Amino acid sequence: MSENSIPSFPAKTGNSLRLVMQSSAFVVLWLSEALSLVGDRLVMVALITLVYDRTGSSGAVGTLMVFKAIPALLLGSIAGVFVDHWNRKWIMVAANLFQGMLVFWLPVAPGLAGVFVIYLVMSTINQFFVPARAAAIPDLVPPDALMTANSLFAMSIVFAMAIGPGIGTWITEQYGLNAAFYVDSATFLIPAVAVMFLSIPFHSRTKIRFDLLKNLKEGLAFSLTQPVVLLSLVTITVGFYIVGTISVAGVVITRDVLHVATSKFGLIVSGLGGGMLLGALLSNFSKRWFTSMQCSLTGAILMGLAVMFLPFSSNLVMACTITALIGMGMMIVQINGQVLLQTIAPAMRGRLMGISQTLTGTASFLASALTGFLLEKISIPFVLGMVGVAALIVLSITAFRFGYLSSNRETSK
Incomplete structure (x- = not known):
């Protein structure tokens, strides 16, 4: 092989x-x-x-x-x-x-x-x-x-x-x-x-010299020059940043926006989980009508819009519904993005998954640190509004740059 x-x-x-x-x-x-x-x-x-x-x-x-x-x-x-x-x-x-x-x-x-x-x-x-x-x-x-x-x-x-x-x-x-x-x-x-x-195929790579720095540069260069890979990594990173923001801001919304006991934050988390389950189910069916890239972009855009509206929730049910939309979008992004990274270049699967790990870890870390700091300084609607607007701008620039909002450019190799 x-x-x-x-x-x-x-x-x-x-x-x-x-x-x-x-x-x-x-x-x-x-x-x-x-x-x-x-x-x-x-x-x-x-x-x-x-x-x-x-x-x-x-x-x-x-x-x-x-x-x-x-x-x-x-x-x-x-x-x-x-x-x-x-x-x-x-x-x-x-x-x-x-x-x-x-x-x-x-x-x-x-x-x-x-x-x-x-x-x-x-x-x-x-x-x-x-x-x-x-x-x-x-x-x-x-x-x-x-x-x-x-x-x-x-x-x-x-x-x-x-x-x-x-x-x-x-x-x-x-x-x-x-x-x-x-x-x-x-x-x-x-x-x-x-x-x-288990019998898991191992494709020998003895013909390719193991050079850590060179192999790492190859993976990074491939990610930056392949539109499908770049947009997949962008949508996944945006998704993790928004979820990381919610993990910190959710308890503040529970107490200061909804004016209920902080213990009710668990219900918001449950809403997020329920949406993730729905997103996993939808991803399996949506492949019949849409490309993975279209689904991934749609899921990320949904998350960006939902996080902007979350601090305007009038009650706990509304907040849980919005976080469910965020969870659904997150799972659509994660599943479709991962499928694209798994299939675009089999010889680079590990490197692409590793780059994704680095980006999502960085996004989660920065979201937790920055959200906690910003919420001490400015109002929660403004903080989440900035997160949502920034996400939509990044997604729009990347999508328009490679024409994914107007045409099907997805390829498989």
Whole structure:
């Protein structure tokens, strides 16, 4: 198989969901990682509780989130280079094994510094795992079923967001904080063993010399010169920035705009999650009528408009409805953008996914930092209005630059 070829699959007929389910390797990867995603949300509850119990400081909890963001900012693009040269199956196996062992040691880590160091290492390892998993999916399902495969993973993320924290809270209350870490350790080790026995194609890259700096430059140059890639990365980054803004501004809206208890912020988050689930379902059906690029742009524009109207919500139901639109747009952007990055250049999947990791990590980090700062200085309608207008301007400039608002320029290679 040539470096730029797309994997061939036996001829199969039926709808896309049936095609996906006919791939036993994909089903095992999907279900095992769904378990791991639940574990990710579970451990966040336990980890935040552990840090707060030891310090009594919300600042320490905020520092923990910074340690999560740093690897994405610094290593996302670099990790993608390795993903394009190493066996993706064994990257996933090793990443799950190491993270499982590290989680096991979190509750007995010496001091707060030990907890932060372990979590930093886990976050670093995850920068290799995420692009490896995303880059492996097209090798496991036929091209016609790729949108459905990504939609299933997206729904798993929403499912994990919905039940993971609740499971973490229940385990902690019933069996103690340490038990939550041990359960999460198992949610890493089980997928590691499951993936170990899968047959995931590895396309040898021995003919291409491994040169980290050169390979990284190639990925960046490709991203900047290919309109489909550039616009995909722009829409995904805009989407993550808006969601990052809502994660900070939502509780302020709950208290200062809606004038209800801050505990109701959980309902706004639920609205976001419900919209994400709807967006994952819509993405799978919309491919019949629209290109992935059209869907991705539409989803990002929807998010930009919705975030501008959110601070003008007159009641909690209206606020939840608007955040649901934001969540729906986010998932449409994420799924369609990822499909485009997976298919445009198979030889660069890892690098493109790594660049996406860096951009989304940067967007989330900046959104959280800037929103918190700005809300101390100016009104929330003005802050969210600026975010929405800026998003629409960036999207419009990029789209008009490459003619995506007036014609279908999407290609597959």
